[in-house]
Amino acid sequence: MPSNHPLIESRQQEVIEDFSVFDDWMDKYEHLIDLGKDVPTIDDARKTDEHLIKGCQSRVWLAADETEDGGVVFTADSDAIITKGLVGLMVRVLSNAPAQAIAEADLHFLDAIGLHQHLSPTRSNGLASMVQQMRLYAAALAARQS
Amino acid sequence: MPSNHPLIESRQQEVIEDFSVFDDWMDKYEHLIDLGKDVPTIDDARKTDEHLIKGCQSRVWLAADETEDGGVVFTADSDAIITKGLVGLMVRVLSNAPAQAIAEADLHFLDAIGLHQHLSPTRSNGLASMVQQMRLYAAALAARQS
Amino acid sequence: MMDSTSLPERIRRDFPVLQRQVHGKPLVYLDNAASAQKPLAVIEGQREYLSNYHANIHRGAHHLAQLATEAFEGARNSLATHIGAADSKEVIFTSGSTDAINLVAHSWGRSNLSKGDVVLVTRMEHHANIVPWQMVCEATGARLEPVNVHADGTLDLEHFHAALERFQPKLVAMVHASNTLGTINPVTDLCRAAKAAGALTLVDGSQALPHMAVDVQAIGCDFYVATAHKAYGPTGIGFLWGKEDHLNAMPPWRGGGEMIQRVSFEGTTYNTLPHKFEAGTPHISGGIAFGIAISWMNAIGMDDIAAHEAELVAHAHNAIGSVKGVRIVGTAPQKVGVVSLIADGIHPYDMGTLLDGQGIAVRTGHHCTEPLMDHLGLESGTLRMSFAAYTTTREIDIAVAGLERALAMLR
Amino acid sequence: MMDSTSLPERIRRDFPVLQRQVHGKPLVYLDNAASAQKPLAVIEGQREYLSNYHANIHRGAHHLAQLATEAFEGARNSLATHIGAADSKEVIFTSGSTDAINLVAHSWGRSNLSKGDVVLVTRMEHHANIVPWQMVCEATGARLEPVNVHADGTLDLEHFHAALERFQPKLVAMVHASNTLGTINPVTDLCRAAKAAGALTLVDGSQALPHMAVDVQAIGCDFYVATAHKAYGPTGIGFLWGKEDHLNAMPPWRGGGEMIQRVSFEGTTYNTLPHKFEAGTPHISGGIAFGIAISWMNAIGMDDIAAHEAELVAHAHNAIGSVKGVRIVGTAPQKVGVVSLIADGIHPYDMGTLLDGQGIAVRTGHHCTEPLMDHLGLESGTLRMSFAAYTTTREIDIAVAGLERALAMLR
Ligand SMILES: Cc1ncc(COP(=O)(O)O)c(C=O)c1O
Numbered sequence A, B: 001m002p003s004n005h006p007l008i009e010s011r012q013q014e015v016i017e018d019f020s021v022f023d024d025w026m027d028k029y030e031h032l033i034d035l036g037k038d039v040p041t042i043d044d045a046r047k048t049d050e051h052l053i054k055g056c057q058s059r060v061w062l063a064a065d066e067t068e069d070g071g072v073v074f075t076a077d078s079d080a081i082i083t084k085g086l087v088g089l090m091v092r093v094l095s096n097a098p099a100q101a102i103a104e105a106d107l108h109f110l111d112a113i114g115l116h117q118h119l120s121p122t123r124s125n126g127l128a129s130m131v132q133q134m135r136l137y138a139a140a141l142a143a144r145q146s
Numbered sequence C, D: 001m002m003d004s005t006s007l008p009e010r011i012r013r014d015f016p017v018l019q020r021q022v023h024g025k026p027l028v029y030l031d032n033a034a035s036a037q038k039p040l041a042v043i044e045g046q047r048e049y050l051s052n053y054h055a056n057i058h059r060g061a062h063h064l065a066q067l068a069t070e071a072f073e074g075a076r077n078s079l080a081t082h083i084g085a086a087d088s089k090e091v092i093f094t095s096g097s098t099d100a101i102n103l104v105a106h107s108w109g110r111s112n113l114s115k116g117d118v119v120l121v122t123r124m125e126h127h128a129n130i131v132p133w134q135m136v137c138e139a140t141g142a143r144l145e146p147v148n149v150h151a152d153g154t155l156d157l158e159h160f161h162a163a164l165e166r167f168q169p170k171l172v173a174m175v176h177a178s179n180t181l182g183t184i185n186p187v188t189d190l191c192r193a194a195k196a197a198g199a200l201t202l203v204d205g206s207q208a209l210p211h212m213a214v215d216v217q218a219i220g221c222d223f224y225v226a227t228a229h230k231a232y233g234p235t236g237i238g239f240l241w242g243k244e245d246h247l248n249a250m251p252p253w254r255g256g257g258e259m260i261q262r263v264s265f266e267g268t269t270y271n272t273l274p275h276k277f278e279a280g281t282p283h284i285s286g287g288i289a290f291g292i293a294i295s296w297m298n299a300i301g302m303d304d305i306a307a308h309e310a311e312l313v314a315h316a317h318n319a320i321g322s323v324k325g326v327r328i329v330g331t332a333p334q335k336v337g338v339v340s341l342i343a344d345g346i347h348p349y350d351m352g353t354l355l356d357g358q359g360i361a362v363r364t365g366h367h368c369t370e371p372l373m374d375h376l377g378l379e380s381g382t383l384r385m386s387f388a389a390y391t392t393t394r395e396i397d398i399a400v401a402g403l404e405r406a407l408a409m410l411r
């Protein structure tokens, strides 16, 4: 099991703590929906096909930008609010981190908060593809950096 | 249930009686094999493709001739001896009978002697196809007669 | 006819899965149009076969092979009788509806369609009744033309007749009942009109077989397909029914064992119906269990099932009608047990996820009918509740209450 | 390695059917090459699925759909690991070997073969690996050429190499182990030679999967197919393995749900692997149970199964060798558990029928290898005894005694 960059690990612990107060399934989703409503979404101008990840159930847009210190900033959005909440969690954990750390991140928090099923590729909500693209982008950048 | 021509019915009863002495499966087959060895087979000259009924498991040859009084005489053969025994029983029951009687015969004897599975078309021994051809020939003849 | 409200009470205990919980709540299974649950008779029949008389069928001279063959061919006979086929050899086992439509598209299509020919379909078809035709059109130069659907989910009959006249299609392929809208198409009339215009007809009965009596000769179509798993049967099996003359004239599609008469490198001859189209070892346990599913439905009675489901649809329309901001998609007068809906400003995926959290299984998205979704302007698809003989009005009430709770959370 | 003679003792109780009687005698099931019996784990796994978590898979947002999808995809992973695939998306579920070969013939064949091209096969192929190629040759103008088989049942390697050189085939399709002769072909060498000659290779592993460890990358083939029902799994399912690059380059074959990315009347785009080749609802319970069968075999160990069966073959060769007037057909040094025989002047059907009467299930006839029977001059086929992990030497002794009794009756 890969050990995470401290930044990414501590953010995951934060999320896990956040969710630890909910033991009811519906409460957890209520919180997720609130997060979905809050997420700073992607610029409308960037909601183009180029940034679209087409899940079969919901659509996700993802944009990635290199920061000056060689990290990555992600912004993302979804047309479904629960997916948007999940997308927001992913951005919160992975954005503004070193490329290498993103590429190698062990994303255990979804499992820990009991939402791991949303990452199943067969769920077709676009989340799994989004995470894959985040990693690919970061890996490509890391390769250029080294 | 169609009632049989007395000739065909009495021949079936004879066969049933013949077999009634065997209650063991193997004894029954022993008898069938003996019959197979006895069957007056078709003329070699008539063992042509024209008279061949190709089952997947064994092959059967069948020839039919009209008699002077409007009946049908069958001669038949098979390359497998058990099939030949069965073929012989069919010939014994159906040959030398009025065409109409053959076409409409209710062949219950195989069931009664516990060999009915050999008549299953999926058995692919050629017997089911042979019986079908016997009936078709007789039916065509009967139609011409009426 | 007996009291249809008692139907689920009588049969629910036949379905082990209906006793289970999901996320700590009793399962409310309203995803029957995707796949129905299986009665014990089907589950146990399949188990019994595998435990007691499994063998490869046809051409086997031993006892188990005989038993298995008789059971499999017996299932074909049941199916033939159930749909009113003229002869059981007109029933070809396939791996499902999709496979059956592909069989017709590849075999009939490639040998009968050529440049300029038209295949007519409706805009409410499942992808299974669109993509195979697109592929055969691409291969042959034929053209696929769609008939419009009204906003209420009924077929645009005027457009249908105009299209028949205008395109003189070689084949009209249409769904018997829509898996997204529930609409039952007037297939008997449509087939009559298509025939009069010189076209053959294929009816996709995937959503009809579980819900109503089907008589292919009364419908007057040339081909009819359905799939077992939506009709209380196992997965991996379905059938194509075709008129004997058509099937005889069609070339085989898949090559292999069973479908041949004689094989040699000099030349191979093909078997007769139905074997000509059944290459390889069939899904024996599936065929047998499909036969059991058919018997199970007949023991209840297709008319009673249909009556019960009509009641469920009326109940659901009523209950959903009173939920604010929700619109039912598909309100044809004749429907099978399928109710699609959308809610203003709310994504179906969100509703579906929150229903799942309450133990309620529904399906969301385009239901493999993207062209229909485009046609009706429903970019994110719908939320679909779909019913079976065992569905209760109480389950619908639970689902509607769950929906209201979900909407409250999402707004 | 453990004592292989104890293997059947340990596992026979897993097979309910082995406890049954036929015609009042205990069943001796020696028709495993046609289809193997199923262990309880497979039967109960399928029952458990149908009783507890059946739902249509992929794209379902509800819990049961998730469980079913995970189990089905888990089976794909098991299979991929078992055969040494580079990635599980290289494993395409089909309805059996026949369907898998047809997939390659229709998809790869029709887009890669043209007039004058050659497909090379052996004369010991099953019809499933001949007829699809005949059909695609007829459609494309390509030609099918067969490689000879020696009288002892081994492939004529000289002829194989000469044919490679002479015909420069586009594809070489060969059986891994012959269902009629038992011969294990040296597929690794054959694939290397074929590759060197510029040909792709397809290996039909229908009779290898149940009997030995299979590693598609070690073999070095381009395509590998097998069927579940011969490997202790359910009916109606099998697989095609193909190298990712080939599969990516191949056009889809069947159209419908699951295999699409987006459907519209303006144009349809296809899904990625493995879904591109899996149109329609798959045989979900079959896939899951296939995975269980693979695990069941691995729990025993493929090497132990192979060792046990080698012992059975040696025992059978010995026992049959002492029966007067009987000749074994197929005496290759490397064999799977298949023993074919003929007796002077006696029709195999008669022997098979009399064995059945004694509760012994064997298969007689051409075993879907008519060209091989013609090649070896065996017009009436053979009687075939075929073994599985649960077969005992005692059963072989019973069968041989039964054979002697049958011969005594027939002579
Ligand atoms: C060598 C071989 N190939 C192909 C097949 C066909 O398998 P299936 O009938 O399951 O498609 C078989 C079995 O019948 C076989 O033994």
Ligand SMILES: Cc1ncc(COP(=O)(O)O)c(C=O)c1O
Pocket: C033, C034, C095, C096, C097, C098, C099, C126, C128, C129, C175, C177, C178, C179, C204, C206, C207, C227, C229, C238, C368, D257, D280, D281, D282
């Ligand atoms: C109307 C309709 N046609 C065809 C199909 C395809 O059936 P299958 O996936 O079993 O082949 C379905 C179900 O998915 C359907 O609802």
